[in-house]
Amino acid sequence: MSEKKIVNSSGIEIKPVYTMSNPQKEMPGSFPFTRGIQKDMYRGKLWTMRQYAGFSTAAESNKRYHYLLNQGTMGLSVAFDLPTQIGYDSDHEMSEGEVGKVGVAIDSLKDMEVLFDGIELEKITTSMTINATASILLAMYIALAKKQGADLKQISGTIQNDILKEYAARGTYIYPPKPSMRIITDIFEYCSKEVPKWNTISISGYHIREAGSTAVQELAFTLANGKAYLRAALEKGLDINVFAKRLSFFFNCHNNFFEEIAKFRAARRMWAHITKELGATDEKAQMLRFHTQTGGSTLTAQQPLNNVIRVTNQAMAAVLGGTQSLHTNGYDEALSLPTEAAAKIALRTQQVIAFESGVTDTVDPLAGSFFVENLTDEMERAAQDYIDKIDVMGGSVEAIESGYIQNEIAAAAYQYQVEIEEASRILVGVNKFTQEAETVMEAFQIDESIRKIQSDQISVLKTERNNAAVEKALKELKAAASSETNIMPFILTAVEDYATLGEIADVLRSVFGEY
Known part of the structure; x- marks a missing residue:
């Protein structure tokens, strides 16, 4: 009888048994940071528990933020609606049907003032998922902090500001790649002087994965984009030991537990070498700090409560992989924006892992696992092959302009769909263990009247x-x-x-x- 062959989603064959690959002499908190960026990791400080939220008007989103802060969220994470993301006011004809739908509508500083009403910006960290208009939203945040009397040297948070993955995987770009890169390096330069604690970019694998890439592609394309940002900043004459400390990353976490953990370990090691090769000598400039979000595309509309288990599995992998902050998805997100109940259970998932599971008691629980160490090496090798190809093309901007990265993601997405349809890959409740009648869940609804409310406010603003x-x-x-x-x-x-x-x-x- 022939040995059964098992291959993970990145195409790496999983052997029946593993022995030591190379003895691990490396310690956490030291180069190349495979075992974590801090010596004590979660023994010293837990990851930041964020809940991504934003919908409707600034006033409605503000209520949700106060609710989440009261439930124990440690940092806010703002979702903006599509018009805000692509630079249109709510009263623009292109905004029709989209105002307040997938995030909050922000038309001016007035909306920002309402969004953070009753929240002291100096006391929290805020992550803003915004790219093409990141410079504008960051300016609004800084303007509000100034109005609150905050010390700008102390305000901290992150703007996504990663335009390259928008061309490759997501689509909310406005300007061509080269001027977009110029805006990003302007932000790097400005923040290094004015708001030094602000993370000026969150280089995102998340959306690459959501578009259908494998784990290895997510790793490779994200780090290749990161390399392009480093080079652009160096060309502008910025000091890598200063600006690289404020770069952060944003990864997806899918269902294959060990593959995801190995991806995070490999990412830290690879980035440490990339930054060192480009001249970084300060350890903090060589560290890959990252936020994780559980996989939105892994959630199913069928049997939605199964998503609670998926999210728990993914959150545990992110924690064992050493994430710095984490957002857990609501179980109902394949149907609508999360209800308050779903947002609460998502946050409680993180709190149970943090305070009840014991995985935070030791710094790197999976170090020395023959399987994890080998898989980390294999993920690194496969991702490096992609990066080498992209380097030959001239880097990420050229690889995106030629369509190479988009085509690789599309091919992986197609392959995954074929496997689901042929049931060679099992999705519980979708192609196995299905049920005839689905229970209808209450979905979160956004009122169509929001566009008129926002448009009226813009009219008043322009007269005042x-x-x-x-x-x-x-x-x-x-x-x-x-x-x-x-x-x-x-x-x-x-x-x-x-x-x-x-x-x-x-x-x-x-x-x-x-x-």
Whole structure:
């Protein structure tokens, strides 16, 4: 009888038994950080428990933030609606049908003031999932912190600001790749001086994986994008030992427990070598710090309560993989935005792992596992092959412009779907252990009237603000964008004068064009 062959989702064959690959002399908190970036990891400080939230109006989202903070969330994570993500105000014709749907609608600093009403920005960390308009939303956040009297040197958080994965996997880009990279390096430069604790980019594998990549592709394409950002900043003359400390990463966590843990370990090791090769000598500039979100695309609309088990499994893998912060998905997210009940059980999942499971008691529980060590090495080798190919093409920007990365993801997504349809890959409740009648769950609904509410507010804003000051600020922004000048101070001035997000994005469209 022939030996059964088992292959994981990245195409790596899993052997029946493992022996030692190479003896691990490395300790946590030391280069190349395979075993974790801190010597004491969760014994010293737990990961930040975030819950990604945002919907409808700023006032509605503010209520959810207060609810989550009262339930024990340690940091906020803001979801923005599609018009906000692609630089349109709520009253723009392109915004119709999308205002407040997949996140909160933010049209001006006024909305930001309502969004964080009663929340001191100096006392929390905020992660904002925003890319093409990241510079504008960050400027609004800084403007609000200033109004609150916060010390800008102390405010901390993250903007996603990772445009390369938008071209490759997600689609909310506005400008062509090269001006987009210029905006990102302007943000790096500005924040290193003005808001030094802010993470200026969250280089995201999450959406690459959601688009259908394998774990190895997620690892490879994310680190290749990271390398492109490092090079762009170096070309601008920035110091890698300064700006690289403020780069963070954002990974997905899927169902294959050990594959995900090995991916996180390999990512830290690979990034340490990449940064070192590009000149980083400070250990903090060589560390890969990352946020994890459980896999949205792994959630099923069929038998949605099964998703509680999936999310728990994925969250445990992220913790054993050494994540710095974690968002757990609601069990109902294949049907709608999460209800309050689903958001609470998602947060409780993290709290049970943190305080009841015992996995936080020792620094690196899976170190020395023959299987995990071997699998980490194999994930690294497979990802390095991809990075080497991308380097030959000239880097991520060229690999995206040629369609290489998109085609690799599409081929992996197709292969996965074939396996589901042929039932060679089992999805519980979908292609095995199904049931005829599904229980209908209460879904979270967003009211269509939100667009009118937001549009009315924009009309009022435009009559009350100093329009001469807005016009002057936008004119100066246009001049800065047309030259080599850093645009961030000009965006901040426009925001403080209550220019809208759409007005600012339109000025940049007029200079950079659209992609």
